[in-house]
Amino acid sequence: MLKPLKIEPTHKTPRVYLEPETNTFELGGRSIPEDSVGFYKPILEWIDAYSESPNPKTEFKFELEYFNTSSSKNILELLKKLEAIFNKGNEVHITWYYDEDDEDMEETGEDYKALLQVPLELVMKAHY
Amino acid sequence: MQVNNVIFVYQGEVTADLVSSVLQMMENKLDGDGEDKKVKKKVFNVMVECLQNVYHHLDALESSNVSGKINDKRALLMIGKEDTDYYVITGNYILNDRVNAVKEKLERVNKCDKEELKKLYQEILSNEEMSDKGTAGLGMIDIARKSGQKLGFDFHYVDENYSFFSLEAKVSRVQP
Numbered sequence: 001m002l003k004p005l006k007i008e009p010t011h012k013t014p015r016v017y018l019e020p021e022t023n024t025f026e027l028g029g030r031s032i033p034e035d036s037v038g039f040y041k042p043i044l045e046w047i048d049a050y051s052e053s054p055n056p057k058t059e060f061k062f063e064l065e066y067f068n069t070s071s072s073k074n075i076l077e078l079l080k081k082l083e084a085i086f087n088k089g090n091e092v093h094i095t096w097y098y099d100e101d102d103e104d105m106e107e108t109g110e111d112y113k114a115l116l117q118v119p120l121e122l123v124m125k126a127h128y
Numbered sequence: 129m130q131v132n133n134v135i136f137v138y139q140g141e142v143t144a145d146l147v148s149s150v151l152q153m154m155e156n157k158l159d160g161d162g163e164d165k166k167v168k169k170k171v172f173n174v175m176v177e178c179l180q181n182v183y184h185h186l187d188a189l190e191s192s193n194v195s196g197k198i199n200d201k202r203a204l205l206m207i208g209k210e211d212t213d214y215y216v217i218t219g220n221y222i223l224n225d226r227v228n229a230v231k232e233k234l235e236r237v238n239k240c241d242k243e244e245l246k247k248l249y250q251e252i253l254s255n256e257e258m259s260d261k262g263t264a265g266l267g268m269i270d271i272a273r274k275s276g277q278k279l280g281f282d283f284h285y286v287d288e289n290y291s292f293f294s295l296e297a298k299v300s301r302v303q304p
Contacts, residue, residue: 011152032151032176034144034183066169068176069266070184076253101166104173104274107246115254 002053005046013039014064018046020055027078028063028097031071040074047081057091058082064097064105076112083118094120100127136207142186142220147179154207166303171214173274174297178216179205181267181295185220200290212301213277219294227283227291233265234281234295237272245273271297 004019014029033039060082067075079094086092096109109122136154138146154175158168182203189200204219222230240248249269272279280296 012148032180034147034180066173066176068180069270070180072253072266072270102169104170107273111246111250111253114250 002046002049005043007043014067016043018043018050020050023055023057023059025058025060026063027075028061028065030065031067031075033068033071036068036070036074040071040078044074044077044081047078051081051085051088054085054090058085058093060092060094062094062096062109065099067108072108076115079112079116079118079120083116086118092118094118096120096122097125098122100124132208133210134206134208136205138205139202141201142179142183142203142205144183147183150179150205151175164301164303167214167299167301170274170299170303171216174214174216174271174299175207177267177271177274178218178295178297181271182218182220185222189221189223204294209301213298214301216297216299217294219292221286221290222283222293224285224289224291227293230293231281231283233268234279237268238278240272242273242276245269249273275299 002020004021005016006019007013007016009015009029012030012033014027014031017024017026019025027043031039062075082092082094096112098105098109106122106124109120113120113122135157136150138150140146151172155172158171163171182205186201186203200221202221204217206215206217206219208215208217237245237248249266252265252269268279275297277298277300280298282294284292284294286292
């Protein structure tokens with residue numbers, strides 16, 4: 001079985017929890033590294049390995065607070081890999097969370113949704 | 129451009145560590161000032177793009193092999209706060225043969241309304257190749273989208289190799 005990938009968050013990079021056994025697929029926090037390619041490389045490679053034998057259903061959560069434009073291209077790559085898993089007949093569901101007062105994060109979610117066929121749901125997180 | 133209330137100014141070399149420190153310091157400052165969460169997020173986002181833009185640009189200059197008389201690694205970073213807007217201003221040396229391309233890009237971005245910027249962003253996001261640094265030509269568009277206002281810019285001829293490029297992005301302190 002594929003080993004889980006766990007990356008703890010820093011003030012510039014997001015938390016990444018990828019654990020097929022518990023059906024946990026999460027990326028959250030801030031993604032503003034200067035070298036986004038270096039940061040996302042192991043994540044994209046992990047998804048490549050996962051796509052060899054994915055779970056019947058993959059629920060991937062994005063819960064980003066900030067991200068820079070150099071991360072945006074890498075996030076699209078990640079989403080495209082999830083789309084490829086979906087296109088092979090597996091169930092894939094992506095949830096894109098945004099804060100209720102963060103219209104920029106909502107719009108970015110819409111941008112991705114417009115570019116992809118894989119189910120991507122935008123979910124507002126309300127403040128209590 | 130004239131900003132009366134400067135809250136941060138830096139002139140010198142721009143390293144990854146410096147960018148991190150400035151962002152952290154400014155984030156604390158915005159928190160401490162009790163700025164509206166929406167405004168804070170936008171200002172932070174615009175700062176990230178503006179500062180990293182300068183950083184990546186200077187990184188690229190390093191491999192250009194132009195031996196000029198000036199220290200082309202020096203840049204200017206300035207953040208100002210007025211009654212109605214925050215200002216993020218950057219200034220850096222740019223090779224003369226790059227001036228037209230950058231100017232055209234900025235003019236194109238400034239001609240776009242909100243919807244056109246969204247389209248342009250999606251187009252470049254999905255079509256253009258990423259450089260090995262991960263920069264994708266999206267920076268200026270993203271700054272314009274988050275700013276919601278026209279970008280200010282200027283190119284000042286320095287010598288046969290360089291011009292000085294300054295960029296000004298505003299974020300309104302009154303968000304709908």
